[in-house]
Amino acid sequence: MKNPFFKKIEHILIENSPISIIIHDNEGILYVNKFGLELLGARGEEDLSCKRFFDFIHEDDRDNFIKIINSVNEEDKATPPSELRIIRMDSKIIYAQLNSLKTTINNRKVILTFIKNMTAHKNMEHTLREMEEKNRKIVNNPFVGLYLSTLEGRFIWVNKTFSDMHGFSSPEEMIENITDIGEQLCVNPDDRRRLIALLKEKGYVESFEMKSRKKDGSHIWLLLNAKAIYNEKGDVEYIEGTNIDITKRKLAEKALEESEKRYRSIFENAVEGFFQTTPDGRFIDANPALARMFGYYSPKEMIEEINNLNDHYVNPEDRKRMKLLYERDGYIIGFETEFYRKDHTRIWIRMNGRAVRDDSGNIIYYEGTTEDITKKVEAERILKESEERYRSVIENSNEGIAITKGGIFLFVNKRFVEMFGFENEEEVIGRDILSTVHDDDKALVRSLYKKREEGIPVASQYEFKGVKKNGEIVYIEISVGDVFFYSEKFIIAFLRDISDRKHLEAQLLQSQKMEAIGQLAGGVAHDFNNILTAILGYAELIDMKLEKDDRLKHYVQQILTSANKAAQLTKGLLAFSRKQIMHLEPVNLNDIIIKFKGMLSRIIGEDIELNINLKEEKITIIADSLQIEQILMNLATNARDAMPDGGTLKIETGCTDIDDVFIKRHGFGKPGKYAYVSVSDTGIGMDELTRENLFNPFFTTKEVGKGTGLGLSIVYGIVKQHNGFITVESTLGKGSTFTIFFPITYDEDKEEKYYTDFEFEKGYETILICEDDDEVRSFMEEILKNASYNVLTAKDGIESIDIFNRYANIIDLVILDIIMPKKNGVEVFEDIKLIKPDVKAFFISGYPKDVLEKKGKTFNGMEVVTKPIKPHELLKNIRSAIEGEKKQLK
Numbered sequence: 001m002k003n004p005f006f007k008k009i010e011h012i013l014i015e016n017s018p019i020s021i022i023i024h025d026n027e028g029i030l031y032v033n034k035f036g037l038e039l040l041g042a043r044g045e046e047d048l049s050c051k052r053f054f055d056f057i058h059e060d061d062r063d064n065f066i067k068i069i070n071s072v073n074e075e076d077k078a079t080p081p082s083e084l085r086i087i088r089m090d091s092k093i094i095y096a097q098l099n100s101l102k103t104t105i106n107n108r109k110v111i112l113t114f115i116k117n118m119t120a121h122k123n124m125e126h127t128l129r130e131m132e133e134k135n136r137k138i139v140n141n142p143f144v145g146l147y148l149s150t151l152e153g154r155f156i157w158v159n160k161t162f163s164d165m166h167g168f169s170s171p172e173e174m175i176e177n178i179t180d181i182g183e184q185l186c187v188n189p190d191d192r193r194r195l196i197a198l199l200k201e202k203g204y205v206e207s208f209e210m211k212s213r214k215k216d217g218s219h220i221w222l223l224l225n226a227k228a229i230y231n232e233k234g235d236v237e238y239i240e241g242t243n244i245d246i247t248k249r250k251l252a253e254k255a256l257e258e259s260e261k262r263y264r265s266i267f268e269n270a271v272e273g274f275f276q277t278t279p280d281g282r283f284i285d286a287n288p289a290l291a292r293m294f295g296y297y298s299p300k301e302m303i304e305e306i307n308n309l310n311d312h313y314v315n316p317e318d319r320k321r322m323k324l325l326y327e328r329d330g331y332i333i334g335f336e337t338e339f340y341r342k343d344h345t346r347i348w349i350r351m352n353g354r355a356v357r358d359d360s361g362n363i364i365y366y367e368g369t370t371e372d373i374t375k376k377v378e379a380e381r382i383l384k385e386s387e388e389r390y391r392s393v394i395e396n397s398n399e400g401i402a403i404t405k406g407g408i409f410l411f412v413n414k415r416f417v418e419m420f421g422f423e424n425e426e427e428v429i430g431r432d433i434l435s436t437v438h439d440d441d442k443a444l445v446r447s448l449y450k451k452r453e454e455g456i457p458v459a460s461q462y463e464f465k466g467v468k469k470n471g472e473i474v475y476i477e478i479s480v481g482d483v484f485f486y487s488e489k490f491i492i493a494f495l496r497d498i499s500d501r502k503h504l505e506a507q508l509l510q511s512q513k514m515e516a517i518g519q520l521a522g523g524v525a526h527d528f529n530n531i532l533t534a535i536l537g538y539a540e541l542i543d544m545k546l547e548k549d550d551r552l553k554h555y556v557q558q559i560l561t562s563a564n565k566a567a568q569l570t571k572g573l574l575a576f577s578r579k580q581i582m583h584l585e586p587v588n589l590n591d592i593i594i595k596f597k598g599m600l601s602r603i604i605g606e607d608i609e610l611n612i613n614l615k616e617e618k619i620t621i622i623a624d625s626l627q628i629e630q631i632l633m634n635l636a637t638n639a640r641d642a643m644p645d646g647g648t649l650k651i652e653t654g655c656t657d658i659d660d661v662f663i664k665r666h667g668f669g670k671p672g673k674y675a676y677v678s679v680s681d682t683g684i685g686m687d688e689l690t691r692e693n694l695f696n697p698f699f700t701t702k703e704v705g706k707g708t709g710l711g712l713s714i715v716y717g718i719v720k721q722h723n724g725f726i727t728v729e730s731t732l733g734k735g736s737t738f739t740i741f742f743p744i745t746y747d748e749d750k751e752e753k754y755y756t757d758f759e760f761e762k763g764y765e766t767i768l769i770c771e772d773d774d775e776v777r778s779f780m781e782e783i784l785k786n787a788s789y790n791v792l793t794a795k796d797g798i799e800s801i802d803i804f805n806r807y808a809n810i811i812d813l814v815i816l817d818i819i820m821p822k823k824n825g826v827e828v829f830e831d832i833k834l835i836k837p838d839v840k841a842f843f844i845s846g847y848p849k850d851v852l853e854k855k856g857k858t859f860n861g862m863e864v865v866t867k868p869i870k871p872h873e874l875l876k877n878i879r880s881a882i883e884g885e886k887k888q889l890k
Contacts, residue, residue, distance in 0.1 A: 282308070811836075
């Protein structure tokens with residue numbers, strides 16, 4: 001039995017052992033010494049009641065712990081040291097080294113475990129591994145000096161570059177000899193103290209410049225970056241940092257300063273402000289103009305007082321933005337910012353500058369010029385305030401106005417809300433601008449908007465297809481620009497709903513197309529009239545010479561009939577091109593239809609029923625009756641072809657009003673009272689493509705050889721000549737309806753007059769025919785010679801003047817074609833009047849007189865005879881011109 005005194009000593013030794021001791025078995029912890037309680041994070045043994053030591057083992061290490069306990073129980077000897085993780089009661093993890101052995105206390109078999117806390121050791125190992133990893137990455141850097149040091153000023157580690165930088169033969173030599181960094185290396189020991197103070201305050205230091213002492217006593221300039229490394233208690237454990245030798249840069253700055261003295265006279269006397277500043281915001285130099293601009297007595301005073309330019313920018317972000325431009329581009333052009341003067345008043349300046357770099361590409365300083373633009377900016381401010389005053393005008397503008405930033409609506413006016421069908425502006429603000437753009441044009445709008453925000457020049461006006469809240473498409477014309485509010489840039493857009501204009505443009509294109517084809521048709525008709533003049537003329541000459549019972553008389557009559565049909569086709573072409581002479585007078589529309597009913601019946605045939613419904617007793621319009629009949633004939637012919645198996649042709653007349661609703665629906669018309677003629681069939685109808693091309697010349701759905709494609713084109717031309725309008729409604733399989741509108745007149749319609757042929761006298765005078773068409777010229781010469789006239793002919797303008805000049809004394813009349821080569825008929829007439837002022841003449845042309853006058857032709861009261869010309873009409877006009885009778889020429 002042990003002496004109690006020794007037992008007490010044994011207890012004291014165990015209790016105060018620096019090693020944690022725990023006695024435990026499978027049921028729980030039986031005893032823990034003071035260091036064991038601290039290790040487990042317990043305040044006393046009562047915290048460990050009902051707990052097993054197994055519960056404190058990290059779950060990933062429990063299998064290993066069980067093996068240790070089993071080994072103790074089986075071998076009955078102490079286990080070798082084993083490393084396990086223990087989870088304290090406050091959940092912190094402890095790295096521990098365990099030794100266990102089995103023993104008996106009070107006849108109870110227990111396990112005695114000795115625990116050594118290895119956490120600090122593990123952390124050190126981790127730190128060393130991290131350091132080794134860093135060493136592997138950076139230790140061999142040939143340009144940057146690397147070091148680890150204590151807060152007190154001793155080096156823990158340096159790389160070869162760092163020791164070379166300071167003139168030591170090896171890192172080991174430097175670590176051994178430098179025991180106080182501040183006193184031994186820093187030329188100014190306060191630099192070390194400032195560095196430590198910054199590290200304690202911020203935890204890091206960037207771009208810290210310091211003059212350092214080398215082993216041989218010479219000085220170098222260093223640019224330091226340092227970082228404090230903390231331990232688990234939050235204390236600075238060591239410092240790690242980098243050093244770059246900037247001695248060359250410092251020397252370059254000094255050399256630059258000296259070289260600038262040579263240019264001082266230019267610098268001092270410049271009107272603009274010149275500057276040289278370091279990237280950190282200190283003036284290297286400035287000229288008097290800049291000092292005066294900033295309110296200083298001299299450059300020296302300004303350089304000494306301004307230690308940090310950042311403090312003089314009204315908006316410090318401008319300084320950062322400027323430095324970024326220097327870094328990226330190497331220069332700034334037209335950089336505008338607001339600056340504080342010495343007396344703290346503000347001025348606006350515009351700067352142009354460049355970044356000067358050393359051989360390594362590092363920026364040494366900035367240099368450039370400065371201009372005071374305060375007056376300009378003040379004018380812009382006044383303008384902006386004026387714009388604010390007109391906000392109410394914007395709100396009530398007829399244009400939609402939107403202000404955006406970052407592709408989001410920030411403001412829209414009332415018209416914008418209405419344009420896109422929203423209830424109020426709150427529905428729009430905050431939306432993406434593309435929410436009002438149709439899918440077809442989103443890519444276009446997105447691209448232009450992005451480029452504008454980035455400052456890339458783009459079109460300020462364009463069109464796009466918009467979409468309303470309800471999905472309806474609206475065509476938009478937009479004008480876009482930049483606007484600044486309180487120095488911040490926004491994008492402003494002015495939008496106009498051009499949906500109506502788009503529809504009108506489409507109609508205008510169609511109209512222009514029809515007009516162009518009309519010009520072609522008119523030209524064809526003009527040339528055709530020359531041909532018909534010869535055919536009709538020679539045929540009538542033959543007819544005049546044949547006896548009534550001559551069997552050739554029938555053939556000549558057939559030629560004349562066919563030629564007259566061709567003349568009617570020519571009139572149709574001129575009607576389409578609006579160049580046909582029309583005899584407009586008040587007529588009763590119903591009478592024309594009633595008189596033409598028989599002809600319509602013959603046109604459509606017996607298997608088609610003709611139904612005429614005249615809703616008014618009398619409808620008076622200003623029209624050419626023959627042209628109205630031409631319309632009815634062409635529409636009836638089309639209707640007949642659309643009903644090959646028979647059907648019904650319905651013609652209806654009446655009166656109606658054309659109002660704004662009609663105009664908006666059809667895209668044409670003028671408000672007023674109109675008569676209408678509606679021609680409907682029950683035929684095969686038309687598809688959309690056919691309806692769109694219906695009035696285009698030569699467009700036909702008939703087989704080749706069965707249609708010219710001119711019928712409806714002629715109808716269109718006649719309707720337009722009567723200042724009317726025509727609409728078409730048709731559906732495949734359900735027939736078609738053409739409705740023509742004519743302006744109503746309240747004049748009384750005139751009775752038709754019929755004229756009989758007249759007799760003409762033969763002549764003996766000499767007549768000069770000036771005509772470039774050989775057939776027409778030959779026909780006219782033949783007619784005049786048969787009527788006993790003396791005839792001279794010329795085929796162009798120059799020859800006409802030459803012949804007239806030779807025979808002026810005997811020429812009694814000149815017939816001039818208006819369109820001739822070399823000189824036209826009007827020009828020839830002006831020239832021959834100089835030769836013989838009282839010369840008698842008249843003009844002939846394939847175009848009517850009024851059309852020629854629209855083209856700028858003037859005839860000074862002279863008559864114009866329109867081709868084709870029949871023999872008796874030609875001779876009648878000759879006698880009228882020679883005898884001076886004032887008769888209406890046909």
